[in-house]
Amino acid sequence: ESLIKLINIEKSYRQPNGQVITIMEQINLELRTGEIVALLGPSGSGKSTLMRIITGLVTPTQGQVLYRQEPMRGLNPGAAIVFQNSALYPWLTVLENVELGLKAIGEGPRSRKRKALRMIDIIGLDGFENAYPKELSGGMRQRVGFARALAVEPELLCMDEPFSALDVLTAENLRFELLDLWLEKKIPTQSILIVTHNIEEAVILADRIIVLGSNPGRVRADFPMTLPHYRD
Numbered sequence: 668e669s670l671i672k673l674i675n676i677e678k679s680y681r682q683p684n685g686q687v688i689t690i691m692e693q694i695n696l697e698l699r700t701g702e703i704v705a706l707l708g709p710s711g712s713g714k715s716t717l718m719r720i721i722t723g724l725v726t727p728t729q730g731q732v733l734y735r736q737e738p739m740r741g742l743n744p745g746a747a748i749v750f751q752n753s754a755l756y757p758w759l760t761v762l763e764n765v766e767l768g769l770k771a772i773g774e775g776p777r778s779r780k781r782k783a784l785r786m787i788d789i790i791g792l793d794g795f796e797n798a799y800p801k802e803l804s805g806g807m808r809q810r811v812g813f814a815r816a817l818a819v820e821p822e823l824l825c826m827d828e829p830f831s832a833l834d835v836l837t838a839e840n841l842r843f844e845l846l847d848l849w850l851e852k853k854i855p856t857q858s859i860l861i862v863t864h865n866i867e868e869a870v871i872l873a874d875r876i877i878v879l880g881s882n883p884g885r886v887r888a889d890f891p892m893t894l895p896h897y898r899d
């Protein structure tokens with residue numbers, strides 16, 4: 668089932684000297700429900716920009732974005748984002764940070780708290796509800812970022828280099844934990860889009876890998892991982 672369709676997307680920016688540069692062109696892609704897609708490519712190939720176009724944070728210069736077959740205007744109502752640096756509010760507790768997205772979509776205080784606590788539990792933050800971000804390790808803070816994005820049960824979870832600020836071991840653990848939760852169907856989202864320049868990460872997590880090339884960014888490859896994830 669089609670979740671997002673990008674038709675002939677092009678993005679250009681005007682530089683301070685007035686010159687216009689096209690950073691991506693001829694992007695035709697479809698994201699379907701049920702898949703984990705890795706968006707891979709060198710730095711500057713437009714991965715972040717493409718993810719922001721899909722979430723509606725950036726408007727393409729040309730082309731069309733369809734969300735569930737309908738032209739998308741403004742922010743994508745089904746998408747939630749996990750940022751590289753988790754982007755938590757330092758003056759709010761873990762629980763309050765996780766409740767933010769729910770608040771934004773108009774959930775009342777009681778259901779908000781219930782849903783946030785449930786996600787906190789699933790994501791392995793049980794017991795840290797009342798901690799502040801500065802009291803947590805980088806890996807734990809990133810878990811809060813995941814919980815906040817997932818608490819709203821988005822249709823599409825977008826992650827922009829979500830593990831790249833973590834040390835290698837923490838990143839690896841979190842990746843596998845996330846994959847396990849996904850395979851156990853405990854992650855309340857239809858699809859995941861993960862922006863990364865880490866090939867290993869793409870290979871471990873993705874059902875499908877899309878590779879962008881640079882200057883200007885175009886789709887160089889788009890291929891399925893042909894066998895399902897295995898588990899011990």
Ligand code: ADP
Binds near residue numbers: 713
């Ligand atoms: P990636 O995520 O693959 O590293 P980005 O999407 O961040 O690539 O950037 C792609 C290119 O577009 C880069 O050359 C970057 O400098 C440029 N770019 C991104 N955002 C802007 C912007 N707001 N204004 C001008 N140039 C931009």
Ligand code: ADP
Binds near residue numbers: 715827
């Ligand atoms: P990322 O870490 O995801 O690759 P960047 O560091 O490329 O992000 O970009 C951070 C922010 O700066 C983004 O909002 C992006 O759109 C903007 N940006 C990136 N490159 C440029 C540029 N050349 N001119 C203006 N803004 C830019």
